Amino acid sequence: MEQIYRLEQIHKHFGDNHVLRGIDLDIRRGENLVILGGSGSGKSVMLKLLVGLLTADKGKIYFDGNDITQLPEKGYYPIRTRVSYLFQGGALFDSMNVYQNLAYPLKAHTDMSSQDILAQVKDALKKVGLEEIEHLFPGSLSGGMMKRVALARAIINQPELILYDEPTTGLDPLTTHTINELIRKMQKDLQISSVIVTHDMPTVYRCADRLAFLDEGCMVFIGTIEQARQSTHPKLRAYFQGDDRV
Amino acid sequence: MGIHCRYRKGLLTCRADSTPKYVGHMYSRIFQNLGQIVILTFEFAQCLVTRRPQFKEWMRQFHHIGVQSLSITNITALFTGMVLALQAAYALSAFGADVFIGDLVSLSIVRELGPVLTALLVGGRVGAGITAELGTMKATQQLDAMRSMATNPVYRLVVPRLVACIICLPLLTILANFIGIIGGLFIASFELQVDGHFFMSRVMQALSVNDVASGLGKTFFFGYFIGIIACHNGMRVESGAEGVGQATTQTVVSASIVILISDFFLTKLFIMIT
Ligand SMILES: Nc1ncnc2c1ncn2[C@@H]1O[C@H](COP(=O)(O)OP(=O)(O)OP(=O)(O)O)[C@@H](O)[C@H]1O
Ligand SMILES: [Mg+2]
Numbered sequence: 287m288e289q290i291y292r293l294e295q296i297h298k299h300f301g302d303n304h305v306l307r308g309i310d311l312d313i314r315r316g317e318n319l320v321i322l323g324g325s326g327s328g329k330s331v332m333l334k335l336l337v338g339l340l341t342a343d344k345g346k347i348y349f350d351g352n353d354i355t356q357l358p359e360k361g362y363y364p365i366r367t368r369v370s371y372l373f374q375g376g377a378l379f380d381s382m383n384v385y386q387n388l389a390y391p392l393k394a395h396t397d398m399s400s401q402d403i404l405a406q407v408k409d410a411l412k413k414v415g416l417e418e419i420e421h422l423f424p425g426s427l428s429g430g431m432m433k434r435v436a437l438a439r440a441i442i443n444q445p446e447l448i449l450y451d452e453p454t455t456g457l458d459p460l461t462t463h464t465i466n467e468l469i470r471k472m473q474k475d476l477q478i479s480s481v482i483v484t485h486d487m488p489t490v491y492r493c494a495d496r497l498a499f500l501d502e503g504c505m506v507f508i509g510t511i512e513q514a515r516q517s518t519h520p521k522l523r524a525y526f527q528g529d530d531r532v
Numbered sequence: 533m534g535i536h537c538r539y540r541k542g543l544l545t546c547r548a549d550s551t552p553k554y555v556g557h558m559y560s561r562i563f564q565n566l567g568q569i570v571i572l573t574f575e576f577a578q579c580l581v582t583r584r585p586q587f588k589e590w591m592r593q594f595h596h597i598g599v600q601s602l603s604i605t606n607i608t609a610l611f612t613g614m615v616l617a618l619q620a621a622y623a624l625s626a627f628g629a630d631v632f633i634g635d636l637v638s639l640s641i642v643r644e645l646g647p648v649l650t651a652l653l654v655g656g657r658v659g660a661g662i663t664a665e666l667g668t669m670k671a672t673q674q675l676d677a678m679r680s681m682a683t684n685p686v687y688r689l690v691v692p693r694l695v696a697c698i699i700c701l702p703l704l705t706i707l708a709n710f711i712g713i714i715g716g717l718f719i720a721s722f723e724l725q726v727d728g729h730f731f732m733s734r735v736m737q738a739l740s741v742n743d744v745a746s747g748l749g750k751t752f753f754f755g756y757f758i759g760i761i762a763c764h765n766g767m768r769v770e771s772g773a774e775g776v777g778q779a780t781t782q783t784v785v786s787a788s789i790v791i792l793i794s795d796f797f798l799t800k801l802f803i804m805i806t
Contacts, residue, residue, distance in 0.1 A: 375672060377672060390681065
């Protein structure tokens, strides 16, 4: 399968905190890659490196075969219009209402009419199971609703790849199910690939084509779910063991 | 002295820098900030020249920064004018020079107190507001979200705010000057029994175009300083509420000091060129 991203020996420090210690990873077109890993293991940092919100200290990142490790800010713009990022905390603009939040990427990069934008916004909200909340501000939404609005904002401009930082954390099982189905559906119907950072096993089972496990800054496992089940790595086993007991 | 404490594995260790190291550190931080401010200014100018203005957002900022500052700047100007008239009468009567109350009040206000007090008040009110807003956006990753959608936070956030600061401050100052003189007139005629017409004729005689221009000229710079310091401090907030609080305090302190110091040099410059 064709690669979208290739990471080679990526290192990232913050002061003396050595967060990523030599990551090698492929992200392939058309597949859903799930990244597991303990809290603080550097998952969010890794996603940010992919779109240039942070830059790696060492190693190389290739996007579509081009080296994008150290670009000026503007150099990342073409990538960022093709790759969406769902932030762990949602990162909705709290001075804008839900409609304005969702319309933001559309207004910035297309010249759609306001009617078309409104239709797109309603459509995106419906996909994540929300309706009639266009006029509300993020401050008056529940945590789960915020997460879903942020998700709607990430999918609204139909990118090639979506980076999800914990898309289902804190959501009820039914909504989680809706979101998992949505991720799968977008992959099938629109060929949108996904990188999903999660701790949710249902999401892993439903969405993952491949699984990567990040531990103490290293990728200790990359493979299919079946291979992950067979893995002898104690921390990775813990994810699946808990499941077997049920 | 700089004291660094760190808590690790249940142990709190504190270490004090030696004075030279601390001073060195302080200067390097100042230069680093100056460099970042210069870069931000270039980015601002670039966005202003090359990109379509977002007039709607500009208007919103004019309202926040200009209109909503009217009450505090006007009240301050009014009472400053009033107290100046009192003080002038007290000082000048010793020499039997009460007739110059109008001169003293108008010159002090138009050349110095109108611009500087307005700038200090706006620096406190607006500067703190901008830093808190941008700082919160930074801490909650809204700035990163803007960047991740291939949009430029400088164009979206800094340009409208800085433009509003640079344009609103002179306008607020014009009004403050006017109201300050009215305050002086009020006290002169009701407290000090100076004829109102006489007071105003003294004001008109005392003030030259130069006085007004040198007073207002400074305010464009003050507006720029307030806006750029506030935006810079907001956008470099690292962590949550505490970081936002510190940055906000820093803005008010830095803006005030920069206004007062630059006031001296700008005044000197204007005196030299006229
Ligand atoms: N901007 C930053 N400055 C300094 N340190 C950072 C920064 N971002 C992340 N870190 C550090 O990097 C490490 C990894 O953080 P990261 O957010 O990637 O964790 P994570 O794997 O996403 O965890 P979680 O599952 O809790 O979200 C943490 O120790 C964190 O303190
Ligand atoms: Mg994270």
